[in-house]
Amino acid sequence: MEEEHGITSLFEYFEAYDVFQQANDPNEFRDYVASIEYDLGLLFQVAPVADQDIVLVSLNPGLQQNMSPSIFEGTREFARRWPYEDDLEALAQTIARNLDGYLTSATGFKRILPRLHSELDIISSPNEIPYENWIHTETVAPNEPNVLSEMYFTRVYKFPTYGKGPLTTDDMAFGRRTLQNELQTLLDPQLYVCTGMDAWQAIHDLFIERGYEIKPRNESTLIRDSFKFYEEGGAKGGLYEVPEADSWILTTKHGSYPVNTDRLESNIRYLNAHL
Known part of the structure; x- marks a missing residue:
């Protein structure tokens, strides 16, 4: 163009x-x-941006500090580079299918999303749109609410795959900056759902850099660099309010892994009562 x-x-x-x-x-x-x-x-962009009230924040699933870029070359989980040469449509379809399966079937997300849908009043009532229809957008009429119209998913694939060797500290920092830029330029949500330490730290830093105070709620603890469970003094399973931004932050383990559902449900119920 x-x-x-x-x-x-x-x-x-x-x-x-x-x-x-x-x-x-x-x-x-x-x-x-x-x-x-x-x-x-x-x-x-795969997911639409339409000023959704909820943002699901995630970086690369299961990303480790020593992960080689070659892991992106055709693996089922990441599917970053496939041998389609210049067939952009085929590549886009592959990534879209991968993203759909990741968000609807991953160990953590298939526990997080149903609870958000059933408990939060800012999401369509389960009596209005059954969860299976809400999560599988192809089953819902174009003008009816669905997961993509009510939640914005941050782009998962943010890290470079050029060259050889493991991802560096600069690579990781680049991914976080990209995430922060995506959020601050496109969105003004009521709720950030952070899955994983990198997502939590990126959102934490974004608000602190703006000069906003992050207040722990529902017996949570506020420690940026500790992603242990909240009762151990960490941010895993936390709930935080940012009054100046009229926003909340809900934190869990990364969506690729099992989450503490009891704590998640407690935070969601508290959040729903105070939104």
């Missing part, structure tokens, strides 16, 4: 393909998109 058509922004793309004319108020929509200055990268 950039080289052949001179299109460098979302505004120019909408203008070229008459998207504005499809809106109820074309001029208002055109002014809105022009004021935001989205770049073309947004066209290539």
Whole structure:
């Protein structure tokens, strides 16, 4: 689009393909998109961004400090690079299927998501949309609520796969900065659900850098660098309020692994009563 058509922004793309004319108020929509200055990268995100009230924050599943980039080359869990050459559609389908299975079938997420759906009033009532329909978006009519319209999933694949050798400290820091930039430029949610230590530390630092106070709730403890269970003085299984941002942070183990469901349920019930 950039080289052949001179299109460098979302505004120019909408203008070229008459998207504005499809809106109820074309001029208002055109002014809105022009004021935001989205770049073309947004066209290539798997999950939609629609100002959801809940953000599920996660970095690479099971990522270890000594993980070699080669692990991304065709493994079932990560599926970062597949031998499709220039077939972008086939590659996108593979990653989308991988992401869907990761969020709906991973050991932790298949315990986290149903509890959020059944307990939080800011999510559609289970009586309105059964969980199996809510989580499998293809079974829901386009205008009905579903997991993607009510929750935003941060992009999982953030780390470089070039060269040889293990991911470095700089690589890890790059991934965290990417996550922080994604959140602060696109979203203003009521709830951050952080799965894993890296997600928790990224969100913690984001609020601290803004000068906001993070307050522990429901007998949680607030320690950035300790991701032990809350009764051991850590942030695993924690609940925190950020009053100045009108936001909450719910923390659990990484979604790839079993979570403490009793503590998770307690935090969700407390959260729902105070939202």
